[in-house]
Amino acid sequence: DVPDIATPMRTQAIMNSFGINTKKSLGQNFLTDINILKNIVAAGDVKDTDNVIEIGPGIGALTEQLARSAKEVLAFEIDDRLIPVLDHTMAPYDNVTIVNQDILKVDLESEIKTHFSNPDAPLKLVANLPYYITTPILMQVLQSDVKFDNIVVMMQKEVASRLSAEVGTKDYGSLTLAVQYRMNATLAFTVSRTAFVPNPNVDSAIISLTPREPLAVLPHNEQQLFNLFKVGFTMRRKTLWNNLITAFGKDDDMKEKLTAALEDAAIEPRIRAEKLSLEDFITLHNALVKSGV
Numbered sequence: 001d002v003p004d005i006a007t008p009m010r011t012q013a014i015m016n017s018f019g020i021n022t023k024k025s026l027g028q029n030f031l032t033d034i035n036i037l038k039n040i041v042a043a044g045d046v047k048d049t050d051n052v053i054e055i056g057p058g059i060g061a062l063t064e065q066l067a068r069s070a071k072e073v074l075a076f077e078i079d080d081r082l083i084p085v086l087d088h089t090m091a092p093y094d095n096v097t098i099v100n101q102d103i104l105k106v107d108l109e110s111e112i113k114t115h116f117s118n119p120d121a122p123l124k125l126v127a128n129l130p131y132y133i134t135t136p137i138l139m140q141v142l143q144s145d146v147k148f149d150n151i152v153v154m155m156q157k158e159v160a161s162r163l164s165a166e167v168g169t170k171d172y173g174s175l176t177l178a179v180q181y182r183m184n185a186t187l188a189f190t191v192s193r194t195a196f197v198p199n200p201n202v203d204s205a206i207i208s209l210t211p212r213e214p215l216a217v218l219p220h221n222e223q224q225l226f227n228l229f230k231v232g233f234t235m236r237r238k239t240l241w242n243n244l245i246t247a248f249g250k251d252d253d254m255k256e257k258l259t260a261a262l263e264d265a266a267i268e269p270r271i272r273a274e275k276l277s278l279e280d281f282i283t284l285h286n287a288l289v290k291s292g293v
């Protein structure tokens with residue numbers, strides 16, 4: 001039996017033997033609590049028929065637990081210094097592939113086809129995310145054509161609240177909508193900062209995302225819909241109308257088209273975007289397309 005990586009002592013010993021320190025700029029806070037790792041894998045319901053993608057394996061604490069449960073694990077790590085460490089810590093597992101790349105520059109679809117022996121197996125994403133890029137990573141994942149059977153990710157608590165926020169609340173925004181468009185979000189559990197080496201200065205939460213039921217109305221264009229989420233919340237305290245003319249143009253012709261679209265969608269221009277549900281946004285987007293914006 002291979003001993004777990006995730007203890008404070010073993011983590012330190014591995015770091016020392018490779019002569020490396022964690023880099024704050026890369027969001028390197030390594031989990032050293034084996035129970036939390038096991039709970040993350042359980043939240044992902046990882047089975048031996050699943051392909052699993054991990055973002056930021058670090059020295060392999062979570063990767064190892066995933067390798068023991070999954071069919072295959074594909075992990076993307078940006079930090080070159082960690083590659084020899086992972087070669088060493090993952091040596092006992094023949095179902096792990098490490099790719100030394102920035103996740104934000106990766107084409108997930110082609111990586112999946114290249115690295116998994118059965119690219120059509122159920123696909124899960126399980127990761128303790130680098131917190132400085134949580135939102136860009138989630139947006140990339142949610143906007144890609146890759147369909148995950150579930151996503152279980154750790155992030156800072158404040159961002160986690162935005163993922164599962166209710167319409168009209170202060171946490172509700174473009175990230176909430178991007179998530180809701182594809183997934184149902186639930187908070188799995190929270191994690192104290194003491195579970196990491198070094199301790200981050202925020203508490204963390206595990207969010208579980210599962211594919212949502214099909215939408216009643218579909219958008220004409222997904223990219224434009226995602227852009228409209230952002231436009232709506234450009235200035236949170238401003239009206240929808242103000243954010244729309246700032247984004248699309250203030251000339252008379254544009255104002256006419258915007259007015260027509262809002263009327264068509266039965267949305268009051270003076271409302272704030274935080275009052276609009278996902279369905280409202282889709283209706284508005286379709287009306288904007290129809291009126292030629």
Ligand code: SAM
Pocket residue numbers: 026027028029030031032055056057058059060061062063076077078079101102103104128129130131133
């Ligand atoms: N999975 C390990 C754990 O749970 O202990 C480490 C998690 S640590 C919070 C985040 C990891 O993401 C670090 O290993 C860091 O080097 C890596 N990382 C940071 N930016 C990245 C990027 N753009 N692409 C891929 N990995 C990145």
